Amino acid sequence: MALCLLLHLAFLRLGTTQPLAQEHGFSAPVVDWPSFSNLDSPQEVQETTEVPNNGSAPLLVDVLVFVSNVFNVDILRYTVSSTMLLRLSWLDTRLALNATGHQRGMVTLPWDSLWMPELTIREALWVEWQDRSPRARVDRDGHIELYLALTTETNCDLELFHFPRDQSDCRISFFAFGNTVMELEFKPHAVNEIVSVKREYVVRDLKTQVPSQELVPCFQVTLRLENTALKAIIALLVPGEALLLADLCGGLLPLGTERIAYKVTLLLGYLVLYSSLVQALPSSSSCNPLLIYHFTALLLLLFVSTIETVLLAGLLAQGNRRHESSCSLAPRVEQHDRGNPGPNPEEVPRGAKGSRRSWAEAADHIFFLLYLAGVGCGQLIFIVLWVWTTCKSDPAPGEAVPHGGWPRL
Structure with a gap:
């Protein structure tokens, strides 16, 4: 019996097979993967x-x-x-x-x-x-x-x-x-x-x-x-549309210095907002965000509206100054021609002043109607482009040049 045990231990050390171990009542040894039996090799x-x-x-x-x-x-x-x-x-x-x-x-x-x-x-x-x-x-x-x-x-x-x-x-x-x-x-x-x-x-x-x-x-x-992101829509679209609506409401003010101050304030405020909006949007070689063009169009509309107000107000103020100068010359004319009963000089300037004001107000009213139609058409064009238009980006330089393309290694 002792001899059998010695032989069994010798066979285990030499890596004997499972049947010989089971013959003597011992459990089979756990066999590992052959390739990892010696990881030091x-x-x-x-x-x-x-x-x-x-x-x-x-x-x-x-x-x-x-x-x-x-x-x-x-x-x-x-x-x-x-x-x-x-x-x-x-x-x-x-x-x-x-x-x-x-x-x-x-x-x-x-x-x-x-x-x-x-x-x-x-x-x-x-x-x-x-x-x-x-x-x-x-x-x-x-x-x-x-x-x-x-x-x-x-x-x-x-x-x-x-x-x-x-x-x-x-x-x-x-x-x-x-x-x-x-x-x-x-x-x-x-x-x-x-x-x-x-x-x-x-x-x-x-x-x-x-x-x-x-x-x-x-x-x-x-x-x-x-x-x-609903936050981006509110933060980008709402301020620009609100300023455009405020500009339309400013057209209802009487033509004069008050409207000029109002328009200039809106324009300066939108210039500050425009710079921050454009910086918040990415730029690329093709297919820039449509909002960049929309914000630029709003800036141009505000600029045109402000210029129109300044020009008409300037023409009206220049006509008023001419009227005042003509009124100051009227007494001198009366001193040299007292015996000639002519028309009252004050009535002619008043009529001229009324005609100038009515002409400026008519031109301003026509411009307001055209401006309102332009704003409506612009908004409609923006919605159509936003919903139905797609932009296909230009091909990458590696695909467009004659020797470009994906890597083929």
Whole structure:
């Protein structure tokens, strides 16, 4: 019996098989993956850091993208900040178990001890991986599952023609520059996990796709963002429309210095508001926000209205000064011609003064009607452009020049 125990211990140290151990009443030892039996061996690690062989077909990596937050959309910098979770899964037959009677169904391994695709985001300004040392889960068949959480700020060609009621498609492209399409292929899926809508931009749609005609394995995540900010509409549209309505009401004041002061005050106030409104809106080489043109049109209308008031008031004041000078010369004429009973000189200037005033008031009334019609037509044109007009951005320089285009590495 003692001899049997010594032989059994010797066989265990040499890595004997399970049937011999069970023959003597001992439980079977836990067998680990062959490639990770000795992680200190560089040769063993090198075998698992190469792309797994899938025969003549490229290795298929299933990618599930969980978008959990889009927390900042900067329209002035054309950037979007988001947080997402990637679940990568693929098959590596080198890590499959060949031993029978294995007791563990899944183990976790460090990410740097096995092969994984090295992902690069093309549109990213910066990327922060939340877990610096993620661990992959491997089952007994060699299926690997790896989770990567990241926060990134990416460039987005926001379509802001209808701002602040705009919709834009922002693309986030993941490239594996260390491999070719003959070695690796992605199969992406997307899940929208955003549950809060208490923000300016919300995600209305989320989809993934694999771009065609690419020599580098890649996949894209497209976020459709919609602006739902009522605050921007109130802060931008209401002040301009209120000043335009106040300008129309100012046309009802009598023509004179009071109306000039009123119009000039409105114009100066809108100039201050105009500078702040334009600075709050982004600018681009094409498809600028329609509000920029709307605010500029309102500024021109206020300017024309003010100029009209100043000109008519100036002409009226100049006529009054001539009338006063003619009245001062009338007594001298009477002294030289006392015996000639002519018409009363005061009656002629009064008639001339009345005719001048009636002419100025008639011109001002005609201008007010034309101005009112112009404002109404302008507002109608703005609404039509806002609702039915779309703006197609110019092609990017890389696509427009003869030798441009997407990178083909």
